[in-house]
Amino acid sequence: MKPTSFSYHRPGTLPEALALLSEYQGAARILAGGQSLMPLMAMRMARPERVIDINRIDDLKGIRDAGDTLTIGALTRYNDILRSPLIAAQMPLLAEAIGHVAHHAIRNRGTIGGSLALADPSAETPATCLALGARIVAQSTSREREIATDDFFDGLMSTALEEHEILVAVRIPKRPTALPHAFIEFARRKGDFAQAGIILAPAHDGMPENRAVIFGIGPTPWRSAALEAAFGGEGFAAAPKAALKDELNVYFADDEAAAFKLPIVMTLAQRAFARLKP
């Protein structure tokens, strides 16, 4: 199917894009990699009157070493992240996660900002940014603000981003290279969205708490209190099965549905914790 008609804007700078977005609030959509927006428009699930194409805004591209953090511009494409020596050295967990996103041709266009703004609950990137304790940088004509990923994903494909804001970057605390991590997902085929996934990221100086994220199940990725309690000590051997089931039950209407996902989550968690062992 074909998209409906729209007016097309291609600003060359961020201030121009922000001005357009605030002028046409409610009627305009940002076009980044287009790997989700174009299908949504083709299926007529999105019918924007105006499309603001941000692909020519160079300030939104690239990965910067900012001391304690890496700052990744919103328009940085998946394959740019996979090819980055800085990411390979400082943030292997992010590279590992993006290796599971879609396929080469999609990764040539899809952007980290687009994935975070879309907030698909089965997507690898939002969940991984949450596990890494990342902060989202959002900008409007009047101000720039930072939002912790813990507060960013606030419902099914919904974020704390306001209509007149553009997601300009994500800031991720650098991790000590020797620190272990685990990323594991269950998908029907390589490159598909996850049906369930678990990410474990132990604490370090730049991230005071151990983080365990479950994704692909609820309306958003979430930090699992049950799994975070299993870090260290006896580890996952002290299996938090009942606590995990309670967490899943929040998202499922009946016990039966939660019971179906529980063994998948348990198996993934067991494998994930095994990977943290030296």
Add this chain to the structure above:
Amino acid sequence: MTVSPDEPEVVVRLTVNGAAETRSVSPRQHLADFLRDELGLTGTHVGCEHGVCGACTVLVDGDIVRSCLMLAVQADGAVVDTVEGLSDSGEIAVLQQTFLARNALQCGFCTPGMLVTAADLLRSVPEPTREEVREAISANYCRCTGYHAIVDAVMAAAHGTEQKP
């Protein structure tokens, strides 16, 4: 740059298969339709129009992309190469030969996307393993061959074991 509704068409200038092209297009036209309908390059196929089948795969500035997920206006200033260009230049001559020899096509609908994807793989990995070939074509649907013959053909092209038909 802004195209308003009272100015429904916008001019795009791009290079397709080495030739400079200038056309006036509607912003909602995607690149695959542009190539087929405006330039008559019907080698690029349109299957699903939402990014999953891979039949519309082309090279934009040297990278493979889904041409159904890019607007034609977005290709302004870009260098686009389609299966016709790769065929005319001879770059995929061996692949075409091995596809034929190994029965890697039946209806042929997926073939242009498969060829462009395989050519892209062989540019960066000239001697791939079967696993690497499978991974590369994992986003291209073929409803006829069952894929094994396509993997055979790409392997034969890469490793120089093609047979004459």
